[in-house]
Amino acid sequence: MADAKRNGIKVWVNGAELSVPPDCTAAAAVARAGVTMHRRSVEGHARGPLCGMGVCMECRVTINGELHQRGCQTLCMDGMRIETAEVASDA
Amino acid sequence: MPERTCRIAIIGAGPAGMAAAVSAVEAGAENVLVIDDNPRPGGQIWRGETDDATAREWMQKFEPCGAALLGQTRIVAAPQPGVLLAENGAKTLTIRYEKLILATGASERFLPFPGWTRPNVMGAGGLQTLAKGGLPLEGKRVVVAGSGPLLLAVADEMWHMGARIKCIAEQAAPNAVMRLGLRLLGSPGKLAQAVQLKLRLFGVPYRMGWHPLQVDGADGTSGDDSDAPVASVTLTNGAAKRIQIPCDYLACAFHLTPRLELAHLLGCDTEWIERQCQRRTTVDAWQRSSVEGVYCAGESTGVGGVDAALIEGRIAGYAATGAQDRARPLLKQRDAWRRFADAMNETFAPRPELRMLPEPRTIICRCEDVRYEQVVAKESWRAAKLHTRHGMGACQGRICGGAAEFLFDWSARSSRPPVCPTRMKTLAERPSADQKGD
Ligand SMILES: Cc1cc2nc3c(=O)[nH]c(=O)nc-3n(C[C@H](O)[C@H](O)[C@H](O)COP(=O)(O)OP(=O)(O)OC[C@H]3O[C@@H](n4cnc5c(N)ncnc54)[C@H](O)[C@@H]3O)c2cc1C
Numbered sequence A: 001m002a003d004a005k006r007n008g009i010k011v012w013v014n015g016a017e018l019s020v021p022p023d024c025t026a027a028a029a030v031a032r033a034g035v036t037m038h039r040r041s042v043e044g045h046a047r048g049p050l051c052g053m054g055v056c057m058e059c060r061v062t063i064n065g066e067l068h069q070r071g072c073q074t075l076c077m078d079g080m081r082i083e084t085a086e087v088a089s090d091a
Numbered sequence B: 001m002p003e004r005t006c007r008i009a010i011i012g013a014g015p016a017g018m019a020a021a022v023s024a025v026e027a028g029a030e031n032v033l034v035i036d037d038n039p040r041p042g043g044q045i046w047r048g049e050t051d052d053a054t055a056r057e058w059m060q061k062f063e064p065c066g067a068a069l070l071g072q073t074r075i076v077a078a079p080q081p082g083v084l085l086a087e088n089g090a091k092t093l094t095i096r097y098e099k100l101i102l103a104t105g106a107s108e109r110f111l112p113f114p115g116w117t118r119p120n121v122m123g124a125g126g127l128q129t130l131a132k133g134g135l136p137l138e139g140k141r142v143v144v145a146g147s148g149p150l151l152l153a154v155a156d157e158m159w160h161m162g163a164r165i166k167c168i169a170e171q172a173a174p175n176a177v178m179r180l181g182l183r184l185l186g187s188p189g190k191l192a193q194a195v196q197l198k199l200r201l202f203g204v205p206y207r208m209g210w211h212p213l214q215v216d217g218a219d220g221t222s223g224d225d226s227d228a229p230v231a232s233v234t235l236t237n238g239a240a241k242r243i244q245i246p247c248d249y250l251a252c253a254f255h256l257t258p259r260l261e262l263a264h265l266l267g268c269d270t271e272w273i274e275r276q277c278q279r280r281t282t283v284d285a286w287q288r289s290s291v292e293g294v295y296c297a298g299e300s301t302g303v304g305g306v307d308a309a310l311i312e313g314r315i316a317g318y319a320a321t322g323a324q325d326r327a328r329p330l331l332k333q334r335d336a337w338r339r340f341a342d343a344m345n346e347t348f349a350p351r352p353e354l355r356m357l358p359e360p361r362t363i364i365c366r367c368e369d370v371r372y373e374q375v376v377a378k379e380s381w382r383a384a385k386l387h388t389r390h391g392m393g394a395c396q397g398r399i400c401g402g403a404a405e406f407l408f409d410w411s412a413r414s415s416r417p418p419v420c421p422t423r424m425k426t427l428a429e430r431p432s433a434d435q436k437g438d
């Protein structure tokens, strides 16, 4: 517990490991990883969070394999894997 | 499907919902259930924060008051009077109530301009909320733009988080803001503080009558057709003057707009206030909506700030419990807050010139990538939806609806169930009128 507090929580963003503070959202973890694109729009353009409060759906990412999760409404958990559209476009 | 039955259901655990719960219990109501889609109470302003004295006071009243809190639970449909459908993670829940208090708050109003869809262009409260959730702002260059007292509060908070606030651009004209400022001198409260915060934003220019014109990306492109995040924003005062400010984030929203999805779903009357460019739920002196047994309090009856939300919540909580005598002494104060809120909303209503901001290729509906040129000639919201899928994507028109109401004078009222993007399973499990329990 104390360790988790000191070292933060470990998550993966697009395959890269990083540690985030407790109470960090998945959307914030993506920003911490230096990634700005969360999803691609229907025409294929990069989009990231807009409202921060669960309304706009622009922050959708894949969390632990589950598609279309709102990053701004999801708290990071140890071991969480977050994938944004950036991975799909690199592949 | 699991079921919860309660006497009073309160949707929203922000200041209005918490005050309603505390007052209802105080007036003798049993079995009060508060539902919010966030894990913790507090609403947009107090979520996860305890250093504000008023916030602490209300948290301390709310937590032990005896009302049950269902967190991380979203109301997604209202299939019949007295019944709500809710989602909690993967679970679906039926909620049966006798009285209902809507305290669903407000969200930011977004207006389209070239480049507003780029990554790192966010709402003002949006960026603040994301930063509270761990998005690092230390050393980041932020331009705050749009309208409303929230811009000042947000800039101040982000400045304390280490952001370099390059500029605050308020679209309202200087004389309008000054007039409101004078009124504020005579009215103590949160909003007065918000305007005074400006003084603390040492060295940050507050440009009144200025608004964003376009966003450019690091790749040198402008407009909505590139992946490059914001690199600079061009601001204008409407006349020939323009300035281009490099930034890492543009935090931009044009004041707030009441969240009415549930009110519309339940059939509550709403009214369009032209001078405020705002649609709100119609309520009477006791916060009763047009639908029997459904009350409404806080920002969903018109944006008014935290003090108005608290007092309306108290009135609604008492009235829903039949304790009008307890609510009566509060009515005068509530009306005073409302009058002030009206003046504020008129001051920060978007100026008509902002209708000219989108270019033909500017995206209006972000979910479906519908562009201005595709919808500008449509005669109604319905026609735009039918022909272009405008407003039919994942956000269900909650972002573009407010913009459309302003840009095209269509009524964006059209909350068809479900109110939130929902899982198909929930709808398949809709209770029928005579079916009860699992
Ligand atoms: C992004 C943002 C940031 C803000 N920051 C500040 C600030 O820093 N300072 C300030 O003075 N004011 C701020 N405000 C304004 C402030 O929110 C209001 O003045 C005040 O909180 C209004 O209280 P309320 O109870 O009416 O609504 P809210 O506090 O908004 O509470 C409404 C609650 O209802 C919930 N809800 C809505 N629909 C549903 C549903 N279908 N199912 C379940 N739950 C639902 C919401 O998630 C929310 O928790 C901000 C507003 C926004 C939108």
Ligand code: FES
Binding pocket: A048, A049, A050, A051, A052, A053, A054, A055, A056, A057, A058, A059, A060, A070, A071, A072, A073
């Ligand atoms: S940022 Fe709008 S839903 Fe997450």
